[in-house]
Amino acid sequence: MIRLSGRLRSSLIIGLQGIRARKLRTLLSMVSLFLGVLAVVTVQAGSVIAQRALLADLELQRGKDGTLLMYLPSEQGASAITLDAVAGRDDAVAMTRAQAIIGEPGLRPVNEGGVPIDQAGYGPPPQMVCDDHGNCVEQSEQDDEPKPVGQAVELSLIGITGDVREFRPFRLESGEFVDFDSAPSLAPRLVINKHAAEAFAAYSVPAEMRITGASANPTPLIVGVVDDGGWGPTAYVRADELLNWTEPAGLSDPNYGGGIELLASPTATDLEQILRSRFAANDIPTEFQVETIDSLEQMGSQISLMRWIFLGMAALVLLIGVAGILNVGLATVGERVEEFALRRAVGTPRFLLAGIVLAETLLTGLLTAAAAIGAGVVGLEAASRLFASREPFLANVAFPWEAGVAGVIAGLVAGILGGLIPAIRAARIPIATVMRA
Amino acid sequence: MTLIQLTGVTKTLRGQDEARTILSGVDLTLEPGESVAVLGRSGSGKSTLLSLIGLFDRPDGGQYLLGGKDITRVPERRAAALRSAEFGFVFQRFFLLKHLTALQNVSMALVNGQGWLPRRKRRTTAMEALERLEIGHLARHKPPRLSGGEQQRVAIARALVRRPKILLADEPTGALDTDTGNLVVEALRATTDEGCALVLVTHDRDHAAKMSRVARLTDGVLA
Incomplete structure (x- = not known):
């Protein structure tokens, strides 16, 4: 357990060093991913808020679920x-x-x-x-x-x-x-x-x-x-x-x-x-x-199809973000061949090298998720203030935690998908690279 | 106990058209505190020999004993652990990471997934290694601000930070002027005073002469 923890920490430390060393590149990865994660957060938040509003209206007209x-x-x-x-x-x-x-x-x-x-x-x-x-x-x-x-x-x-x-x-x-x-x-x-x-x-x-x-x-x-x-x-x-x-x-x-x-x-x-x-x-x-009264069931069928359609569109946008991370990740690994060969030479196992690359993309994904969730919270607050008088369901609406979770999951998934191939490449770099250089 | 014992080691590289024998029946022993210079022309197999000793690669034939244990066919995972625990490496190009300070470059050998040291302990250990090479005052400098000799000494400190039993140096003075090269070779040789074995691959006969033994590699045969 301690051994695993040490390797995990090593991945995170080196990953963070990598991110700090390539801030602009990390930022570009985040930009490409941001819209995708924001789309997921928005769809999820919109779905939950619409669900709440619809449920509230249904309960108002028919009664609370289970009555x-x-x-x-x-x-x-x-x-x-x-x-x-x-x-x-x-x-x-x-x-x-x-x-x-x-x-x-x-x-x-x-x-x-x-x-x-x-x-x-x-x-x-x-x-x-x-x-x-x-x-x-x-x-x-x-x-x-x-x-x-x-x-x-x-x-x-x-x-x-x-x-x-x-x-x-x-x-x-x-x-x-x-x-x-x-x-x-x-x-x-x-x-x-x-x-x-x-x-x-x-x-x-x-x-x-x-x-x-x-x-x-x-x-x-x-x-x-x-x-x-x-x-x-x-x-x-x-x-x-x-x-x-x-x-x-x-x-x-x-x-x-x-x-x-x-x-x-x-x-x-x-x-x-x-x-x-x-x-x-x-x-x-x-x-x-x-x-x-089964308001939830009645409402679920009304909203789920719409939610799946929007989530599908968000997933497409997210895929474009993943492609961005993948592109930047492959370029970065290509640029760091000597570094990874050197790390292998000093005893870093292959899978830890893969872990370093994955840690970087996962951290990038999480940072992007945090930014997208932050933007979602601010956007919802702004929408609530600006449009609450016209759209009463926006009044005092809280950012749904489900949207936050969806954003984090989207960031992690994008980090894994975008980092997997670069990670495998990093793990396959031969140590002899440092000898032939 | 003999630290390294190579017996009849062969290595063949398979190209597109035909296989080429790089090492042919190499025998080599290395005792603790001993220094060996390996001389040879370009393409004679010096670096290949070093990569076999350092477990970057595996021999096609023969036997490799490390501390009496047969590691000829050691799996990569175990080889990584051995590289971390037993070997230190110095290369012709210094391979310092530009975005890290000298201290962090030395510390990187301590953050390799082979055991875990707390941050403070890592810093202390890395600082000690730099001070052994008399460049402790450069700890906060990043590589672009260091001279070639200073960079190579940082690289040596990185190789020594885990207190290896064997130090493998592949033409460490190739990118340095004569005076700086002499200083670096002296720093490397000094490590043998503490019981570390040294294998120095070089073209420079003067540097080779400073080692306790000189071996010549000609067409894959060590003499």
Whole structure:
């Protein structure tokens, strides 16, 4: 072991001496390799950052990887059973979905149907009203006199039984999220998404909140804004605050897809069985959909092909760098024939001569990798500062360690590939060179 | 004990057309502290003989005993270890590495993968070798700043730094003027006072006369 260590040290010492003696040549090798390693670092960093951004978006829209997602019915008392089943549990959150109109009383919302505010004005979609038997008719056929359009915004109203961010990592944009520690308020406290915030910025009359089937129209209190990855105006509210104004069945409006989403941690395996048992006991259909969110798998297939294509291109650039090292290495060995012959004459074994050349190219590769990684870090920091306002995923983005590792590996591989043939040549130089000189 | 014993050593070089015998039945013995001058015309096989003794190459026939051990067919790995431990080499051209100082040039023989010395020990040992050749004050100088005689003495210090038992010198004064050459030969001969055996290949009869024995190589035959 000591013997090996001595030889390793000898290689490194002589290799470093060689690099110091031929600084310009080392620099030229590094220049040719730099772009290749930088390409690998950039592709890897870009891939990881894109992966993180994509994963974050997927988690925002669907939920964290591994989360159990159940789509439950809301009819025939299922809402009440579901709310009761998750009450007091911190490993599951139920999300009810109704439609609400917030604004001046007696007016039609500017975005009828809850469409994004920038799509309002193209005419409202036909408003359908359904009875308990599933017979639906257009609302206009019911109303004798349509209400005038005014300062009101229609949005999806999501009642939640706990802090849903544990399962769907909403990004808080301003204010605070729904507080579950305090007693439920009579004025429902809303956290709205960015689309709703845009709508209220244009139509800011949150006088009352109309919910179909509610006993009265409460005045809401907007406490925060989140990015929930959704496409239309949405508000999140404590389900128990809504229950001050409506029955459990009213939390989920069958006219708007109405079922209940239940998000649970992977360990909450008992919940599905509890719900099926209670539904069965109340003659509610027990065939509801349960799935496990697999964002990583879904995302992996999306990004891996692109990553391989770019890595292939980076490998080509790296090969050009390797050719540069190889070229310089061969020229250097040719120039150092006498030195290597002399080293053999003083007892340096052949493989140590090869080791010296490899040590030089490996050190060159590592130095290049360090430079490329440094450039990557600086470049990312600069991109983050310059473009974060336009591309939010660049805000506060950290240089991924995977890109650093890829850069070091690329540098080492390039050093080995570029140094191998010169190393073999160096080891084959005959000692007699010093005698014939 | 006899340090080196060559018996009936032959060496043939195979060219493109025909083989050429360089050494033919060479017998040579060398005792500790003995100095031998090998004289001969150009192409007589002097350097080939030296390269066989120094294990740069292997003989085609005959036997080579080093300290009583047969090393005629020693493998390269073992030969490298023997070159490091037993031999010192001085060449006509000094083969100093231009990018290293005199001290580092001497130290390079200590960084050859045959054992490991800490940096401080390497420096001390190399400095001692330079001082033995009375050029310790040139330790920090790089070769281009040294005269031919100084460079050759640095090369001798490099050859002696591992305290070899045998010093092989291949026309070490060939690139030097007469006075400097005399100084170098005297420095080489002085090593025998410490028990080191010396084989000096030279064209110069005056230098050869300073050795304890003179051998003549004519057409591959040593007499």
